[in-house]
Each structure stands twice: as structure tokens, then as C-alpha cells.
Amino acid sequence: MLTLYHGATAVCAAKVRVTLAEKGVGYESRPINLHTGEQFDPEYMKLNPNAVVPTIVHDGRVLIESTVINEYLDDVFPAPALRPADPYGRARVRLWTKREDAIHDAINTMTASILFRAELMQKPPEERRKRYEKIPDLAKRAKWAEIMDKGVESRFVDEALARFAKLFRDMEKALADGPWLTGDDFTLADIGLISFFYRLEMLECAGTWREHFPRVTDWFERCKARPSFKTAILDHVPPPAFESYRAHSAPVRPAVEARFREALKAA
Ligand SMILES: N[C@@H](CCC(=O)N[C@@H](CS)C(=O)NCC(=O)O)C(=O)O
Incomplete structure (x- = not known):
């Protein structure tokens, strides 16, 4: 069970x-x-x-x-x-999955600064603080406090964009050797990143990966074509969520994309 x-x-x-x-x-x-x-x-x-x-x-x-x-x-x-x-093949998969916590943290930064902040700003400060004061991890709590204060101007957003830029570059290189991140087979390395990419797509941020990374773009299309994308991701996202993500990201998108281009230069 x-x-x-x-x-x-x-x-x-x-x-x-x-x-x-x-x-x-x-x-x-x-x-x-x-x-x-x-x-x-x-x-x-x-x-x-x-x-x-x-x-x-x-x-x-x-x-x-x-x-x-x-x-x-x-x-x-x-x-x-x-x-x-x-063992070597498994280790190569793990080199990708090992990065997932850091990438997830960056995804969380973008979602919190674009979506959660906009939602929480409609609530009184006391109630707003309650949302993150219960977070057990002190570093995560401090990040939330700063994001609530500064939104996409937070330094955490620049850190997040830098992580995406490096990730996309590494993926583009790896995908020269096969359709999936470690070669011919679809593995946990690919699985670990699919929902993160979908979140970026929903937020329409860092979307300029499509301009710079054709292999990454094709990889994500291959992931989306798998039946698991529909049953495990798409079918769970309530339609109003799409609207909400897009609507909240629209006002900040040009500034975020501009900073992402800067991050790409440095990656
Ligand atoms: N490293 C953890 C991260 C889990 C995590 O942060 N999950 C998010 C959703 S994707 C969550 O539950 N957030 C609730 C919150 O931040 O209060 C894992 O990979 O399971």
C-alpha cells in the first residue's frame, strides 16, 4: 500500500x-x-x-x-x-539529481517573488508574516521575509536566475550526446527537472531559454509528449492556476527576462 x-x-x-x-x-x-x-x-x-x-x-x-x-x-x-x-551510469544520473534541491530553491524563489508575494500582499502584515514564520528552516524563512519585502528586486532572484543559466548551459551540452540528459535512456535525471521547467513555463520567466538553448527546448517538448506529463502534472493543475501565474508574472516579466540575459552572459 x-x-x-x-x-x-x-x-x-x-x-x-x-x-x-x-x-x-x-x-x-x-x-x-x-x-x-x-x-x-x-x-x-x-x-x-x-x-x-x-x-x-x-x-x-x-x-x-x-x-x-x-x-x-x-x-x-x-x-x-x-x-x-x-554503477558509473547510476553515478551520472546522480550528478543531475544532486542539483535538484538547489534548482528547486531557485524555482521556489521565482514563484514566491512573483505569485505568492502578490497573493500575500493582499493580506494584513500580521497574517502575511504568519505564512512564513512557521517555516522550520531558518534560512528559508529569512529568504521568504526578504522576498515579501523586495519581490523580484530581491538578491535571491538574481541567484535563482544565475542557477537557471548555468543549468541550461550544462543541459544543452549534455543533450548533444542523446535525447535524454544521460544519453539514450529516459531516467530520474530527466524526471527531476520536468515539473521545474513547467513551473518556469507557467510563470513565463527565464523563457528566453528557448532563444538560446534549442536542445533544451526540444528535450522539454519530448518530456511533455510522454503520457506521464499529462497524468502526473497537467491533470493536477487547476485551470485558474494558469491564469493566476500568467497574470502575476506579466508586469515583472520584462525586468526578469532582462536580468536573466545578464545572468546568461556570466554563466
Ligand atoms: N527538498 C524537498 C523540498 C520539498 C518542498 O520544499 N516542497 C514544497 C512544494 S514543491 C513545499 O511543500 N512547500 C511548502 C512551504 O514552503 O511551506 C523535496 O525535494 O522533497
Whole structure:
């Protein structure tokens, strides 16, 4: 029995849903509403003390951290394999998945500064602070406080854009050797980045990757053509979310894109 605690648009949870979909593994769905703060429910935090999704419970055993969960799922549901059998091949996959926390942090910076901030600014300061004062990780809490104050002018946005620029360059290079990040086979390396790219697309930010990185652009189209993209990502995003993401990003998009071009020069 497999239970997945996840959020509809939560990109880390989507990583796990893609793996489950690729393997055809069903699960009991436990949605956690991140907007209303269900992640801070003490009962949920007994499972995931970081107050984040995803969490799985498999045969009574709890596991957190999307990258670790994906490796676990690949071990316990071996077909189809999402990592090569040989140690060197597995290490090459891990070189990509190791970066996912840093890239996720950058994705979170963009979403928080463009979308969450706009939503929270409509609330009184006291209520606004409550949203992030419960975050257990102090560095993440400080980042949220700065983003609420400065929005896309925050230094965290420049750091995020620099991470994307470096990632896109590295991906473009790697994709010269095959359709997927580690060569001929679709692996956890690819899975770990799909929902992040989709978030960037929804926010329409750093979208100039399409101008500069044709192989990355084609790679993302290949990812979207897989049935798992629809069942694990698209089907979970409520249509109003698209409108909301686009509407909030429109006013800041030109400035963000300009700074992304600067980041590309330095990457
Ligand atoms: N490193 C963690 C990150 C999990 C994470 O931050 N999840 C986000 C959604 S993508 C979340 O639950 N955020 C809730 C919050 O920040 O309050 C993982 O990969 O599982």
C-alpha cells in the first residue's frame, strides 16, 4: 500500500507523481493544501518535520525528500528501470539529481517573488508574516521575509536566475550526446527537472531559454509528449492556476527576462 501526500501544483510532489506514472504504480492520494497551511498541521509534521510535500508512506514506512523517494521507488518497483544498472551510469544520473534541491530553491524563489508575494500582499502584515514564520528552516524563512519585502528586486532572484543559466548551459551540452540528459535512456535525471521547467513555463520567466538553448527546448517538448506529463502534472493543475501565474508574472516579466540575459552572459 502506497500513500502519497502531495500538492496539486507542488513541483517536488510532481517529481514523484511522474515516477509513479512512468512505472504505472497506483497510490492513495492525500492532498495537502499548501495555500491554507495544511503542511504545518502537527499531525502532518509528524510524518514530514520539514513541513513540505511530498511524503510517502509505503507499507507503513514513511519517506520524505522527493529525490530520495524517487530512488526508493526505482528500487522497489524496478520495471521500467529509471536508472542504468551499472554503477558509473547510476553515478551520472546522480550528478543531475544532486542539483535538484538547489534548482528547486531557485524555482521556489521565482514563484514566491512573483505569485505568492502578490497573493500575500493582499493580506494584513500580521497574517502575511504568519505564512512564513512557521517555516522550520531558518534560512528559508529569512529568504521568504526578504522576498515579501523586495519581490523580484530581491538578491535571491538574481541567484535563482544565475542557477537557471548555468543549468541550461550544462543541459544543452549534455543533450548533444542523446535525447535524454544521460544519453539514450529516459531516467530520474530527466524526471527531476520536468515539473521545474513547467513551473518556469507557467510563470513565463527565464523563457528566453528557448532563444538560446534549442536542445533544451526540444528535450522539454519530448518530456511533455510522454503520457506521464499529462497524468502526473497537467491533470493536477487547476485551470485558474494558469491564469493566476500568467497574470502575476506579466508586469515583472520584462525586468526578469532582462536580468536573466545578464545572468546568461556570466554563466
Ligand atoms: N527538498 C524537498 C523540498 C520539498 C518542498 O520544499 N516542497 C514544497 C512544494 S514543491 C513545499 O511543500 N512547500 C511548502 C512551504 O514552503 O511551506 C523535496 O525535494 O522533497
